[in-house]
Amino acid sequence: VEYGLQRIGWGLFKKVVIADRAAVLVLNVFNNYEAYSGFHYIMAVLMYSVDLYMDFSGGIDIVIGAAQMFGITMDENFRQPYFSKSIGEFWRRWHITLGTWMKDYVFYPFSLSKAMNKLGKFFKKHSKTRFGKYMAKALPICLADLLIFFIVGVWHGAAWKYIVYGMYNGIIMSFSSIMAPVYEKMFKITHINKTARWYRGWQIIRTFILVNISWYFDNAATLTDAFRLMGNTFKHASFSMDAVVKMFGSQLDLIILLAGCLVWLIISILKEKGIVIREALDRKPLIIRWAVYIALVMSVAMLGYISNTSGGFMYAQF
16 A cells, blocks of 8 residues: 555656646647747657656556555556667557557567568578578568557557657668668677667667657647648757746746656666665655655645646546
8 A cells, every 4th residue: 555655646746746847838839839939849849758758657657556555566557768779679668568469469460470471481582692681580570560550650549640650660660670780780890889888878869869759740730730840840949048938837837847857867767777766765764754755745735736737647548
């Protein structure tokens, strides 16, 4: 019961303190994008990354916590996805239960089907190069990835923007699989150490940028709007602190949002290092534990009301 309540409190903190504040800017810009310029689009997409993750994972935290109070252990659905080093890894960390279902019921049946087996043998038979033989193995996997992400797009909604959103991810993953031997040769030629800290950092930043590009399709009203937003992103992209404060509603809301994101970032880094937060908290003295509990409850109670957002969970309809 104690662990369940902790998880529910953390989920509520992510939803009402962070997500709903980030949603203010997102709604202001995406619902009336013609009134804004490139800098605002960049801020809106970044805040949508925060809003979507905190809203979705916060709701899942509440569900997992409620189940835990009744002695039911549910599967985790997120594992620090914004620390991913590739789009493939991102989808193994994001909405894990959906990805697992797709892998078991779509990916393996399709990629291991007789048709894909025949296609692989055909490529292997008619390919004289090493790359051709590699393609014989990689092609069924690439086609399975494209099929999965087409289904993921349709699952989000029967609209072209969602289909493009899904295929965008599928094409990147398929292209990465096809180009894997080429990348390996480039690493050998350039003597790049793939385990170096700077390279891992670059991979995380690169993946985060690619993920944020996909959010244009996910959150814009239509596919046409998504392309217009992308095309205008770097037009008049000058920074203005006053504009940022105005889009958030107030300077206080901006400070609260940044503080909440900092708390989330610290906890995410600790979890990425293998630290189980609630077990670590259990080992602290009673006064520290209760200080954390009270701070969590008070922050949700005092900072959790944002008047100009819907307050509902994005994924409640799913």
